[in-house]
Amino acid sequence: xxxxxxxxxRRQRAVLSTVADVIVAAARGKSLRxxxxxxxxxxDAFAERLTQALLARGRDxxxxxxxxxxxxxxxxxAEGGPSGAPRAAMIITGPAGPANTAExxxxxxxxxxxxxxxSRGVEGESDIVVDYLDPxxxxxxxxxxxxAPPAQR
Numbered sequence: 449x450x451x452x453x454x455x456x457x458r459r460q461r462a463v464l465s466t467v468a469d470v471i472v473a474a475a476r477g478k479s480l481r482x483x484x485x486x487x488x489x490x491x492d493a494f495a496e497r498l499t500q501a502l503l504a505r506g507r508d509x510x511x512x513x514x515x516x517x518x519x520x521x522x523x524x525x526a527e528g529g530p531s532g533a534p535r536a537a538m539i540i541t542g543p544a545g546p547a548n549t550a551e552x553x554x555x556x557x558x559x560x561x562x563x564x565x566x567s568r569g570v571e572g573e574s575d576i577v578v579d580y581l582d583p584x585x586x587x588x589x590x591x592x593x594x595x596a597p598p599a600q601r
Contacts, residue, residue: 459585463578464494466588467556468501470576470595475541475552480507482539485574486558494558494578495537502539509541554595 449457471482480502484495492513499511513536557574559581577590 456585459587463586463588464497464501467576467578468498468505470591471498471502471552471554472505472507474554474595475507478550478552480509480539480541480552480554482554482556484537484539484556484558486536487561491558491560492537495539498556499539502541507541509539511537511539513537559589 471480482495482498484492484498486492486494492511495511499509502509554576555574556576556578559577559579562581574590575592575595576588578586579589580586582589
């Protein structure tokens with residue numbers, strides 16, 4: 449692997465780590481529902497890597513592709529669909545605390561295809577926007593204020 453490829457891998461790991469850390473902090477003592485929206489048939493890999501990062505941080509969760517309404521889909525969305533087609537995967541955990549605990553819901557937009565102005569993924573519509581289009585590699589483009597670590601609020 450050349451230096452540029454290694455730098456890109458390090459940047460992607462840093463982004464996944466940042467996203468996982470803020471989700472774990474926000475969901476402490478709550479069940480968790482994370483919806484990852486993508487625009488390319490390979491973007492579900494982000495949801496799968498995020499699931500692994502959450503598991504490594506002690507959150508028992510699973511990743512399931514979803515239909516447009518947010519319900520788990522019967523088939524894998526990654527198997528087909530044109531580039532730019534709306535996609536989603538949901539990461540779900542059970543309660544982390546006593547029964548009937550609150551649920552932490554996080555909406556993540558993963559941008560890998562250039563989008564028209566005003567389309568989904570604009571700041572304010574998603575809690576987290578991860579931008580793979582940045583010339584320096586993946587970056588967290590937007591983080592909702594309620595997810596920011598207490599020192600940054």
